[in-house]
Amino acid sequence: MVVYFLGELQTSGWDWYREYKxxxxxxxxxxxxxYLIKGGKSTKLEGTGELPSAYVLLEFPDEESARGFYNDPDxxxxxxxxxxxxxxxxxxxxxxFEESA
Numbered sequence: 216m217v218v219y220f221l222g223e224l225q226t227s228g229w230d231w232y233r234e235y236k237x238x239x240x241x242x243x244x245x246x247x248x249x250y251l252i253k254g255g256k257s258t259k260l261e262g263t264g265e266l267p268s269a270y271v272l273l274e275f276p277d278e279e280s281a282r283g284f285y286n287d288p289d290x291x292x293x294x295x296x297x298x299x300x301x302x303x304x305x306x307x308x309x310x311x312f313e314e315s316a
Contacts, residue, residue, distance in 0.1 A: 217311035220248070220273040220281045224304050225265075231300035239293045246284035248275045274311075281308050 243250065252272035259266055275281040284290060285306070297304060 216277060216313055218275050218278045218281050219251075219309045219311060220271075220275060220284070220306070221309060222271040222304055222306045223267040224269045224271065224302055226268045226300070226302040228300070231296055231302070235293050235296055239290060242284055242287055242290050242293075243273055246275065246287065247280045248273045248284055278308060278310075 240250075250271070251274050252270050254269040254271070257266055257270060273281070273284075275284065
């Protein structure tokens with residue numbers, strides 16, 4: 216079943232992003248993932264909470280692939296880079312919708 220990997224990022228600066236992007240994008244592809252959303256403008260239609268600085272939405276063929284990306288030893292330094300840069304991030308894996316036959 217397809218799963219989605221959703222990140223919500225809150226940051227005051229993007230100095231870290233060039234290195235992060237350069238090293239993490241190939242890892243997403245290595246694990247069968249693809250980007251559906253990478254930042255971009257967002258507009259709140261309902262709710263009172265603050266919008267994050269950016270959303271990132273990845274699609275993976277299954278949960279094992281999504282976890283494989285996140286737990287890849289080559290990705291660990293990118294998590295540390297993001298966290299050390301003061302980025303507050305929420306990351307979730309969400310099951311995709313399966314049409315019933």
